[in-house]
Amino acid sequence: MMEMKAVEGIAMGGDLTPPIPPLAFVLHDSALYSHCSACFSPLTFPPDGRPTILYCSSRCSSLDSPMHFSSAEAQLMYLILRSPLAAWSRSSDLRLSLRLLHAFQKFNLFPWKCEISPGGRGVKTGEKKGDPLEENNNFEVPDENIKNQDEQCGVMEISDPKDGVLERIAGLMTNRERLVFGKVENDPFPESGVETVLERIREGTKAIAAARMMYAGEEMCVKSLREYAVEEIVLCLVLTNAVEVQDRSGNSIGIAVYGATFSWINHSCSPNACYRFSFGLEDKDCMCLMISPTTSNNGHGNEMEDGAILGGGVGYGPRIIVRSIKAIEKGEEVTIAYTDLLQPKVMRQEELWLKYLFNCCCNRCSVLHSSYVDRALQMVSATNLCSTDKFYDHELYKDEEIKKLTEAFDEAISDYLSFCNPKLCCEKLEILLMCGNIEEENLKPKEEKLHQKLKFHQFHHLSINAYTTLASAYKVRGSDLLSVDSGTNENVLQAFCMYKTSAAYSLLLAGVLHHLFMFESSLVASVANFWTWAGESLLSLGGLSWWDQSLITEPVKLDIPPLLSIKCNDCSLSGVFEPNFKNGQDQTIWFQETKMLLLNCIANLTSSAWSMLSSESNFLKLIPDPIDFSWLETIDYLKVSHLESHISGERAGKFRSSLILLAIHCLRYGALLSRICYGFASPDNNIHV
Incomplete structure (x- = not known):
């Protein structure tokens, strides 16, 4: 159980964290041509319609373009433009997964080798398939005759004792076991659309893998997900932890993933804190952190260390600040809302189950009779x-x-x-x-x-x-x-x-x-x-x-x-x-x-x-x-x-x-x-x- 608690008493309307930089972030597809992909500021010049991301200045370009190209995000955008699949009406979660995967590899947070190189994939699950690339058929549907779910969805048998990374990377929950393999008991919403999420993961994993293979100069044939557990894990992590980034007018313009300092803050339908975003490349606010973790990590003691490695994030992008909306006592858990609080209980519960696979037991939800x-x-x-x-x-x-x-x-x-x-x-x-x-x-x-x-x-x-x-x-x-x-x-x-x-x-x-x-x-x-x-x-x-x-x-x-x-x-x-x-x-x-x-x-x-x-x-x-x-x-x-x-x-x-x-x-x-x-x-x- 991960949670964050106040290190001292906090009055209503006080900042609990300094501006926290993201581990990775991207604009939504709809905002790619209207906002800078580095600082998220509105662009003042008209785009030329090229299939690429845009920047407002040379400084923003120098900060972000290396990540854009080295993560294979550019290749993914190219493949999606060529793909006839209607499923790619949005790509922000896939592009964010590529950027996060690149950051995790940089800090060696995987317990197995997962680099892409022209000589073949260095993953321990088998040899690379050698099927040729077929014109306009980059993403092949997995064989429907495969009955074994592990073969269909891709599972790595890892003997390394650090296999807890399947559950968390840098302290962040992946939810892969639930999202992919459906190991969920007593599903309260059997018709809530979990299958749609699973299909998104399957197709998204293939797209991410194909982009990385294209970046490495390999032939792109992704028939099975057997070899692509790395991509699948990170996509599940993004679907679980990504936060909608809103501009100053309240419009959602992108998504971002933040480290454990923010991501360990639990949900409540009656929260005592909220968060806001800070934009621009610099922030003069250097206040102290007013929250600290309380964990019961079941033996996985490396989570905070891994989180500390990425604590500085990418050093730019939309920073997030947690702020109290109620008075919080010393040692009291800090909570935020993961869903729209103006929905009735049953709608909140269904949304939380569909996206995060948990039943909310906060004070507002657990009372015998519904609140006013x-x-x-x-x-x-x-x-x-x-x-x-x-x-x-x-x-x-x-x-x-x-x-x-x-x-x-x-x-x-x-x-x-x-x-x-x-x-x-x-x-x-x-x-x-x-x-x-x-x-x-x-x-x-x-x-x-x-x-x-x-x-x-x-x-x-x-x-x-x-x-x-x-x-x-x-x-x-x-x-x-x-x-x-x-x-x-x-x-x-x-x-x-x-x-x-x-x-x-x-x-x-x-x-x-x-x-x-x-x-x-x-x-x-x-x-x-x-x-x-x-x-x-x-x-x-x-x-x-x-x-x-x-x-x-x-x-x-x-x-x-x-x-x-x-x-x-x-x-x-x-x-x-x-x-x-x-x-x-x-x-x-x-x-x-x-x-x-x-x-x-x-x-x-x-x-x-x-x-x-x-x-x-x-x-x-x-x-x-x-x-x-x-x-x-x-x-x-x-x-x-x-x-x-x-x-x-x-x-x-x-x-x-x-x-x-x-x-x-x-x-x-x-x-x-x-x-x-x-x-x-x-x-x-x-x-x-």
């Missing part, structure tokens, strides 16, 4: 959620019902993401949110539609996904209307309504996530991002030139940048960011007081602006308040209000000013929460107008 947050994330009924004593796990949902709902939501979202039809997507999603059944809603008479019952719960994980999609889809609809003919007053008015509804869904999303955050503090990163998104949406709405064109009799120009430093009489908005504190207790008290002041202002501003923001959506009209959900305790039937959606003159000016003030509060609150996860020195770094 997990009940909310899978509650179908919209009534009485807040009366938690009335609910038991068996009341949450029926499998068939939720399966049909999931398919319906996925189909609606696909209309937007796959078929570029945001209008149809919005219509379907809002009907599903109100009644859970599109066909049933279409059969209702018009007069009955004036009285709706919220049948689908606002906190369900499908609802959260729907709000995210709707906020984006309505914004796209508004943009499309303006792009058709921005000079037409009717189009401008409709576009404004679309932007307004988009901002309303962003605000609802932030409110829902914040409600869940009050019961599960480990959701802080998600909540911070959604409050920032809501603030940006509201600020964009308030900054539209449409106000001056159509609403206000005498144009009123608002200079947006100075508004970012506006001072609120109720919460001293301009003084949000923390002063210097002598101890963690003072900082915690300040944080809680500042949080409550900002929330009170947000609640007050929202109550005056919500009716206008929600006036274009039948579903949003059923939400009395997107911040305070106490109304859920008594909700039954709600009459859809006929709210005034068009305002002009002085009222428009006041509404616009309140929107901007609300936006600034949302941005400041998002930045306050972000400090826990990211430690930003200034909230304005993430504000875009």
